[in-house]
Amino acid sequence: xxxxxxxxxxxxxxxxxxxPEEMRAAALPGARVLVPFGRRDHIGWIASVAAAExxxxxxxxxxxxxxxxxxxxxxxxxxxxxxLSRWVADYYLASLGQVLRTALPSVLHDTTSDRLxxxxxxxxxxxxxxxxxxxxxxxGDAEAGRSVTQLRRTRGQRSWWPAIRRLEERGLLRVExxxxxxxxxxxxxxxxxxxRELPTLTxxxxxxxxxxxxxxxxxxxxxxxxxxxxxxxxxxxxxSYPVIKGLVDxxxxxxxxxxxxxxxxxxxxxxxxxxxxxxxAQRQVIDRLVAxxxxxxxxxxxxxxxxxxxxxxxxxxxxxxxxxxxxxxxxVLVPEISLTPQTVGRFRAVFGDRIAVLHSALSxxxxxxxxxxxxxxxxxxxxxxxSAIFAPLPDLGAVVVDEEHEGSYKQGETPRYHAREVAVxxxxxxxxxxLLGSATPSLESWTNARSGKYALLExxxxxxxxxxxxxxxxxxxxxRGAAGDRKAPPGLxxxxxxxxxxxxxERGEQSILLxxxxxxxxxxxxxxxxxxxxxxxxxxxxxxHRRRSRLLCHHCxxxxxxxxxxxxxxxxxxGFRGRGTEQVExxxxxxxxxxxxxxxxxxxxxxxxxxxxxxxxxxxxxxxILLGTQMIAxxxxxxxxxxxxxxxxxVGINLPDFRASERTFQLVTQVAGRAGRGxxxxxxxxxxxLPGNPAVRCATxxxxxxxxxxxxxxxxxxxxxxxxxxxxxxxxxxxxxxxQEGADEAATWLAGLRTAAGLGDELxxxxxxxxxxxxxxxxxxxxxxxxxxxxxxxxxxxxYFTDRFAAGRSGDLRYVLDRDPVxxx
DNA sequence: AGCACGCCGACT
DNA sequence: GTCGGCGTGCTC
Numbered sequence: 001x002x003x004x005x006x007x008x009x010x011x012x013x014x015x016x017x018x019x020p021e022e023m024r025a026a027a028l029p030g031a032r033v034l035v036p037f038g039r040r041d042h043i044g045w046i047a048s049v050a051a052a053e054x055x056x057x058x059x060x061x062x063x064x065x066x067x068x069x070x071x072x073x074x075x076x077x078x079x080x081x082x083x084l085s086r087w088v089a090d091y092y093l094a095s096l097g098q099v100l101r102t103a104l105p106s107v108l109h110d111t112t113s114d115r116l117x118x119x120x121x122x123x124x125x126x127x128x129x130x131x132x133x134x135x136x137x138x139x140g141d142a143e144a145g146r147s148v149t150q151l152r153r154t155r156g157q158r159s160w161w162p163a164i165r166r167l168e169e170r171g172l173l174r175v176e177x178x179x180x181x182x183x184x185x186x187x188x189x190x191x192x193x194x195x196r197e198l199p200t201l202t203x204x205x206x207x208x209x210x211x212x213x214x215x216x217x218x219x220x221x222x223x224x225x226x227x228x229x230x231x232x233x234x235x236x237x238x239x240s241y242p243v244i245k246g247l248v249d250x251x252x253x254x255x256x257x258x259x260x261x262x263x264x265x266x267x268x269x270x271x272x273x274x275x276x277x278x279x280x281a282q283r284q285v286i287d288r289l290v291a292x293x294x295x296x297x298x299x300x301x302x303x304x305x306x307x308x309x310x311x312x313x314x315x316x317x318x319x320x321x322x323x324x325x326x327x328x329x330x331x332v333l334v335p336e337i338s339l340t341p342q343t344v345g346r347f348r349a350v351f352g353d354r355i356a357v358l359h360s361a362l363s364x365x366x367x368x369x370x371x372x373x374x375x376x377x378x379x380x381x382x383x384x385x386x387s388a389i390f391a392p393l394p395d396l397g398a399v400v401v402d403e404e405h406e407g408s409y410k411q412g413e414t415p416r417y418h419a420r421e422v423a424v425x426x427x428x429x430x431x432x433x434x435l436l437g438s439a440t441p442s443l444e445s446w447t448n449a450r451s452g453k454y455a456l457l458e459x460x461x462x463x464x465x466x467x468x469x470x471x472x473x474x475x476x477x478x479x480r481g482a483a484g485d486r487k488a489p490p491g492l493x494x495x496x497x498x499x500x501x502x503x504x505x506e507r508g509e510q511s512i513l514l515x516x517x518x519x520x521x522x523x524x525x526x527x528x529x530x531x532x533x534x535x536x537x538x539x540x541x542x543x544x545h546r547r548r549s550r551l552l553c554h555h556c557x558x559x560x561x562x563x564x565x566x567x568x569x570x571x572x573x574x575g576f577r578g579r580g581t582e583q584v585e586x587x588x589x590x591x592x593x594x595x596x597x598x599x600x601x602x603x604x605x606x607x608x609x610x611x612x613x614x615x616x617x618x619x620x621x622x623x624x625i626l627l628g629t630q631m632i633a634x635x636x637x638x639x640x641x642x643x644x645x646x647x648x649x650x651v652g653i654n655l656p657d658f659r660a661s662e663r664t665f666q667l668v669t670q671v672a673g674r675a676g677r678g679x680x681x682x683x684x685x686x687x688x689x690l691p692g693n694p695a696v697r698c699a700t701x702x703x704x705x706x707x708x709x710x711x712x713x714x715x716x717x718x719x720x721x722x723x724x725x726x727x728x729x730x731x732x733x734x735x736x737x738x739x740q741e742g743a744d745e746a747a748t749w750l751a752g753l754r755t756a757a758g759l760g761d762e763l764x765x766x767x768x769x770x771x772x773x774x775x776x777x778x779x780x781x782x783x784x785x786x787x788x789x790x791x792x793x794x795x796x797x798x799x800y801f802t803d804r805f806a807a808g809r810s811g812d813l814r815y816v817l818d819r820d821p822v823x824x825x
Numbered sequence: 826a827g828c829a830c831g832c833c834g835a836c837t
Numbered sequence: 838g839t840c841g842g843c844g845t846g847c848t849c
Binding site: 009 | 843844845846847848849
């Protein structure tokens with residue numbers, strides 16, 4: 001009997017192994033196996049087992065090797081998941097093994113935890129082979145045993161397993177496969193916590209004197225809500241341990257060993273008050289979905305509900321039908337950033353502990369626990385980000401994809417799948433309902449809904465008679481000319497926005513300010529020689545982060561101290577260009593000294609639960625003005641927020657990416673939706689230099705259909721999605737010349753394929769050209785965009801390219817194929 | 826992806 | 838003269 005085994009390598013073929021007699025019962029498709037591969041062992045998955053008659057035809061068993069072991073009594077990837085993974089692998093041009101690795105908890109395949117233990121008192125026979133003798137010698141009489149990994153490390157990489165098995169058979173040692181570790185009940189972490197507040201500037205100057213880095217660290221921790229994990233401070237944030245110690249020695253902070261912050265999701269409670277009763281509009285939508293979910297193939301629905309229209313209640317009612325009345329299971333996908341205790345709380349209020357939450361802060365063991373609970377049917381609903389689409393739920397009844405337009409559903413590394421598309425396929429295969437929800441649907445889904453491929457449902461009004469907030473456009477071009485407006489740099493806080501904020505402060509209401517750009521200023525330029533400080537490893541300028549007093553690269557981990565003079569010519573006249581959230585924070589702070597500010601962007605939320613800490617403060621009204629990047633645009637529901645200000649709606653609108661306009665529209669619409677969610681009503685001010693731009697104009701008039709119509713027209717002309725399908729092929733390498741030549745070669749090869757396959761006008765090859773960011777992490781990047789009206793053409797060409805062109809090459813050049821790219825930067 | 830095998834410069 | 842660089846090629 002032979003098994004086809006999928007390995008988590010970038011090789012799309014499967015490998016054939018002989019299945020030893022005693023493993024036959026367990027060697028089922030989807031089971032994990034340990035196999036010898038080249039000189040080492042790998043964990044893979046059985047893709048299929050050859051039937052006896054097929055085997056007879058193949059002959060030649062001589063070159064095949066045998067499985068070392070089947071690691072599962074029951075396959076970890078049930079048939080349903082295996083078939084879904086196959087689809088993902090085929091569609092996104094990855095190997096089945098790579099997909100399974102992403103789909104299943106990492107403890108199942110990360111490293112083998114096999115331990116070798118000597119058998120006490122066993123007498124080694126004289127006829128041992130040299131390898132066998134070596135293993136026994138190495139193992140000695142270590143009672144606790146030693147791992148195969150250790151063996152490899154100390155004795156070298158080679159295939160040890162056959163010898164180990166022989167020794168095991170003769171009773172000279174034992175192999176114990178440890179079950180994957182489950183979550184330790186208590187984990188600890190070292191946390192730096194501010195113990196003394198320094199409210200005034202003078203007190204700060206006194207406290208720190210010339211200790212600049214300590215002050216920067218102090219303020220960084222302060223920003224993150226008063227405490228941060230030391231590992232994070234020393235790692236990602238780039239402070240050294242002496243700086244941490246300095247703060248402690250000064251008596252400003254302490255280091256505590258704490259039991260890990262209890263998972264806030266575990267404690268997420270039901271919100272106060274009873275579950276709302278659906279409005280007639282919601283009722284209608286719910287009824288249609290419930291009717292659908294009672295049929296054998298419910299299909300896919302797109303629910304377009306404006307911000308505040310109560311989509312979550314619709315989800316809850318559908319889940320009640322599926323889980324409570326039908327006894328089936330359900331998946332709810334949410335963008336990672338919206339996975340807040342508040343969101344989870346609403347689900348928990350109804351379904352209690354039948355819900356599993358899969359979020360990024362789970363340890364591998366915790367993730368595995370949740371996974372097993374779902375698989376065993378102990379939990380019936382999973383709420384999670386992208387990869388939760390692979391949750392092992394038996395008898396799936398519904399898949400909900402909230403904020404379906406979100407780009408974060410697309411995975412940025414292999415396999416580059418889009419969870420929304422996988423959701424549609426999985427639901428279809430399972431006979432489950434697929435429900436996509438958004439206030440600003442992706443143009444792909446919108447088009448599918450309009451063409452009838454999906455059913456369209458709409459919630460055009462806010463619940464409880466709430467109205468969409470009034471939007472005022474502030475034309476920055478006019479503002480800039482306005483005389484006498486010298487209180488703030490032009491373009492950051494216009495007079496109308498300033499007055500609006502002031503009014504909120506007076507009334508004790510809250511404001512949200514959006515600027516989708518981190519840091520203080522986007523680049524530093526010498527006013528004398530014009531030099532802009534670039535990242536040494538990427539072709540982008542470094543962003544100045546004032547609090548940390550450092551220049552950071554937003555594309556790699558590079559950071560360096562901020563210069564006080566130009567490194568090129570020595571001039572001290574440095575210009576800080578382009579504004580980010582840090583600068584907004586400073587200007588707003590100076591303009592409204594009494595206001596309590598909170599800033600929320602990746603720099604203030606890098607600690608584990610810091611973004612919940614910030615949002616909690618907003619909820620408790622300890623914050624008057626919340627400002628930040630796109631992470632404040634989604635899902636927040638604070639009734640006391642009556643003002644939303646968009647500092648610069650034009651950020652990103654001119655990126656050389658065909659989705660730039662769509663993203664701008666979505667962002668502005670979504671953030672505008674944060675205003676006026678309570679009885680107090682609300683107002684939105686949008687500052688822009690491009691009031692006529694369709695994305696900006698439609699967002700300010702809450703006009704999704706108008707935007708879609710206009711943008712779709714443009715996409716049609718250009719043959720861009722959803723009218724054409726695309727594949728972005730990125731060639732990268734460390735030698736600029738070689739990358740360009742590699743890209744040329746690839747393009748020529750593709751052009752030849754086009755001719756040979758008679759694809760003529762069905763395949764458009766654009767490029768090669770340097771990627772808009774043409775160097776990242778020392779690798780030069782060129783790309784070729786393939787475009788075709790037919791998805792099948794893209795699929796076939798992509799598969800051909802990976803298997804016939806890219807597979808044959810190794811070395812410095814890498815070829816990455818991104819199907820249905822979300823961004824082509 | 827690893828990890829081999831295989832041909833040309835700086836070291837004991 | 839050997840150690841070691843990383844350029845092709847294969848892994849059931």
